[in-house]
Amino acid sequence: xxxxxxxxxxxxxxxxxxxxxxxxxxxxxxxxxxxxxxxxxxxxxxxxxxxxxxxxxxxxxxxxxxxxxxxxxxxxxxxxxxxxxxxxxxxxxxxxxxxxxxxxxxxxxxxxxxxxxxxxxxxxxxxxxxxxxxxxxxxxxxxxxxxxxxxxxxxxxxxxxxxxxxxxxxxxxxxx
Ligand SMILES: [Zn+2]
Numbered sequence: 001x002x003x004x005x006x007x008x009x010x011x012x013x014x015x016x017x018x019x020x021x022x023x024x025x026x027x028x029x030x031x032x033x034x035x036x037x038x039x040x041x042x043x044x045x046x047x048x049x050x051x052x053x054x055x056x057x058x059x060x061x062x063x064x065x066x067x068x069x070x071x072x073x074x075x076x077x078x079x080x081x082x083x084x085x086x087x088x089x090x091x092x093x094x095x096x097x098x099x100x101x102x103x104x105x106x107x108x109x110x111x112x113x114x115x116x117x118x119x120x121x122x123x124x125x126x127x128x129x130x131x132x133x134x135x136x137x138x139x140x141x142x143x144x145x146x147x148x149x150x151x152x153x154x155x156x157x158x159x160x161x162x163x164x165x166x167x168x169x170x171x172x173x174x175x176x
Pocket of ligand 1: 140
């Protein structure tokens with residue numbers, strides 16, 4: 001089911017998501033909701049927290065596959081990073097913080113493991129955009145947003161814009 005994407009100021013974005021059994025109905029529902037929601041928005045990646053499910057699941061749409069029909073969302077259940085290597089400093093955005101793009105420091109290469117819906121642990125290695133997305137989405141599962149990782153100076157400059165997004169959310173809180 002397509003869900004509403006939670007915006008900055010919604011307290012669910014600050015909660016820590018719990019592990020989930022991949023073969024459970026809950027996991028199936030979370031994955032389906034993520035797929036339905038991401039597709040409509042034609043976006044790159046989405047974490048369960050962003051649609052209000054506090055379970056450790058995110059998906060990445062493999063946009064590097066040119067033929068859109070061949071793209072199948074990659075599903076990461078209970079992800080755990082195994083290795084980080086190098087550094088990248090690129091612009092990032094977030095569906096939960098619309099229209100804000102800021103440079104964020106991330107590892108350039110990552111290796112992680114995650115379960116699929118059958119419960120099988122799979123290992124993924126990737127660099128660049130994939131590595132950035134995996135780190136960004138995994139942060140969501142720990143209640144961390146990319147604006148937490150920018151310099152205090154940049155955050156100060158964005159204060160007004162961030163406050164505006166928060167104030168549109170029902171449970172809006174001040175951002176500082
Ligand atoms: Zn995000």
